[in-house]
Amino acid sequence: MSWKLLWQIFWLFTKVAMFSWGGGPASLGLMQREVVAAGWLSPSEFADDIALSNALPGPTAPQASAYVGYKLAGWPGALIAVAGTVIPTTVLMLVLIIGFFSIKDNPNMKAAIQGVRPFVVGLLAWTAYQIAITVFNLNKQGLGASLMHDWSKWLIVLGTFLVLAFTNISPIWLVLVTAGIGLIFFR
Numbered sequence: 001m002s003w004k005l006l007w008q009i010f011w012l013f014t015k016v017a018m019f020s021w022g023g024g025p026a027s028l029g030l031m032q033r034e035v036v037a038a039g040w041l042s043p044s045e046f047a048d049d050i051a052l053s054n055a056l057p058g059p060t061a062p063q064a065s066a067y068v069g070y071k072l073a074g075w076p077g078a079l080i081a082v083a084g085t086v087i088p089t090t091v092l093m094l095v096l097i098i099g100f101f102s103i104k105d106n107p108n109m110k111a112a113i114q115g116v117r118p119f120v121v122g123l124l125a126w127t128a129y130q131i132a133i134t135v136f137n138l139n140k141q142g143l144g145a146s147l148m149h150d151w152s153k154w155l156i157v158l159g160t161f162l163v164l165a166f167t168n169i170s171p172i173w174l175v176l177v178t179a180g181i182g183l184i185f186f187r
Contacts, residue, residue: 006080013065013084026120027061029127047134055175061085
């Protein structure tokens, strides 16, 4: 483990944190692009990272960055990755929040925020799409074949969506249920 690698880890996750809007989940698309482009994880490994990060309590982005950092440089890498994900934006937020409250009602600020909101939805949709390509092996078998061969996974997707959309059941229960399903049916 070198200081150069630790700096690269910190810098990559600082860039991801500073240039992604909408919170942790919205940063995952940019995080995937940067981590895969750097050769640190494959798309499949990133999908595993996101699955594990979402199965744990707490914010997803620091957990996902810790996974990458740990893979590259053990505990020091995990700590540096989390620091890069959290510290720069926390400091920036503390500085900016003071000024934001004085301009939050400004029409230009309101217009800018209205423009960013649909961008975040698009970024989240792209991230889900990229992970779906890996989870369902869509690059190799296409949608039709995936629906035939991976129908049980598609049922989990549909069931999860319907439960979250139409009930107040906590996602925690769904994580536990789907982990159990995985232990029983996907060994």
